[in-house]
Amino acid sequence: MIVPILDLSQAFDKEARSELILQLRDALLSVGFFYVTNVPIDDHPGLLQSLTSQATEFFALPSESKSRLSMANSPHFLGYSGFASEITANARDLREHIELATELPAPPKSTLTKEDEVWRNLEGPNQWPEPEQIPQFRPVVERYISETSKFARWFISLVAEALSLDPSAFDAFFKPNQQCKMKLVKYPESGAHPDGVHGCGAHRDSNFLTYLYQATPHVSLQIQDRLNSGAWVDVPPIPDTLVVAVGQTLEYITKGVCTATVHRVLAPEPGIGDRLSVPFFQTIDAACVASSLEIPEELLRLRDARTERGEKIGFQFAADGSKPVGWTVLLNRIKSHRDVAQRWYPELLAYVLAQV
Numbered sequence: 001m002i003v004p005i006l007d008l009s010q011a012f013d014k015e016a017r018s019e020l021i022l023q024l025r026d027a028l029l030s031v032g033f034f035y036v037t038n039v040p041i042d043d044h045p046g047l048l049q050s051l052t053s054q055a056t057e058f059f060a061l062p063s064e065s066k067s068r069l070s071m072a073n074s075p076h077f078l079g080y081s082g083f084a085s086e087i088t089a090n091a092r093d094l095r096e097h098i099e100l101a102t103e104l105p106a107p108p109k110s111t112l113t114k115e116d117e118v119w120r121n122l123e124g125p126n127q128w129p130e131p132e133q134i135p136q137f138r139p140v141v142e143r144y145i146s147e148t149s150k151f152a153r154w155f156i157s158l159v160a161e162a163l164s165l166d167p168s169a170f171d172a173f174f175k176p177n178q179q180c181k182m183k184l185v186k187y188p189e190s191g192a193h194p195d196g197v198h199g200c201g202a203h204r205d206s207n208f209l210t211y212l213y214q215a216t217p218h219v220s221l222q223i224q225d226r227l228n229s230g231a232w233v234d235v236p237p238i239p240d241t242l243v244v245a246v247g248q249t250l251e252y253i254t255k256g257v258c259t260a261t262v263h264r265v266l267a268p269e270p271g272i273g274d275r276l277s278v279p280f281f282q283t284i285d286a287a288c289v290a291s292s293l294e295i296p297e298e299l300l301r302l303r304d305a306r307t308e309r310g311e312k313i314g315f316q317f318a319a320d321g322s323k324p325v326g327w328t329v330l331l332n333r334i335k336s337h338r339d340v341a342q343r344w345y346p347e348l349l350a351y352v353l354a355q356v
């Protein structure tokens with residue numbers, strides 16, 4: 001399985017655009033993972049460099065400064081998650097990270113206890129480190145979120161075109177100040193934990209599309225080749241590219257035409273330095289009640305011709321159309337961050353743990 005490289009400058013070139021659209025269609029349908037280069041963001045390589053510097057400075061802060069931003073303080077699952085506190089595929093991830101999002105106000109407190117509103121707490125304010133300690137952190141992260149959100153919004157129209165849909169086909173799933181999320185992640189080279197195996201266990205992203213920046217040269221990210229042997233295939237970093245991953249939301253909305261691929265991150269071996277990465281998650285309006293689009297027959301036929309082998313790691317909590325998408329997302333967050341859930345959603349945690 002080859003992870004294709006798409007040159008986005010072709011989108012602005014009359015002759016080359018149709019070739020790009022065909023490559024994108026194939027990438028969405030057959031691999032679900034691809035690189036994009038020439039990302040149309042002003043001085044994108046410079047922005048990535050600044051982000052790497054800020055991530056490096058952040059992780060070097062004293063551990064008390066990071067713990068003050070603990071995700072457990074936040075019913076919105078935003079903030080710092082210490083080494084091996086997150087759980088994927090029932091094992092601890094050998095990484096630490098800070099989760100940040102489009103800065104939005106918290107919903108009214110009353111939503112915390114109302115089952116049909118509780119998912120609104122996915123939105124809320126970030127926990128920022130002290131500017132005295134790391135002055136450029138907030139401006140750089142906010143710029144990254146704002147620029148990447150704009151780019152990701154534009155990219156949706158290319159996805160629509162690649163699927164022979166109207167350019168506005170996905171508009172109903174996004175609101176004007178749509179929340180996007182990101183993580184700054186550090187995989188320490190000598191990280192070990194009795195309940196952990198990988199840097200990040202095998203999973204499929206649950207959002208719409210993910211834009212991943214691999215900030216260090218480690219060859220650690222892998223996807224599972226489900227169409228063939230089920231083998232793990234490296235997705236090595238390529239300078240000045242982002243890796244785009246189809247999430248389960250896009251897969252669901254397109255009736256399985258776009259494929260969300262299982263991936264994992266190997267922990268760096270001792271001696272090769274810490275790995276840094278920055279996944280950026282484009283999410284849909286949590287208030288949407290799951291629905292799918294009219295998909296051209298020709299694409300449904302291509303979907304049906306695809307034979308999949310290997311393990312299908314799916315939503316533990318599938319969107320069933322009876323509740324807003326945010327409900328499913330919240331249950332998945334609870335499953336991954338049990339310390340946050342224990343503090344803010346103890347009853348839902350008990351419900352989730354009874355199913356895993």
Ligand SMILES: O=C(O)CCC(=O)C(=O)O
Pocket residue numbers: 183185200205212214221263265277278279
């Ligand atoms: O760190 C990476 O390269 C990927 C992380 C990832 O897959 C995730 O956080 O969903």
Ligand SMILES: [Fe+2]
Pocket residue numbers: 203204205263
């Ligand atoms: Fe992922």
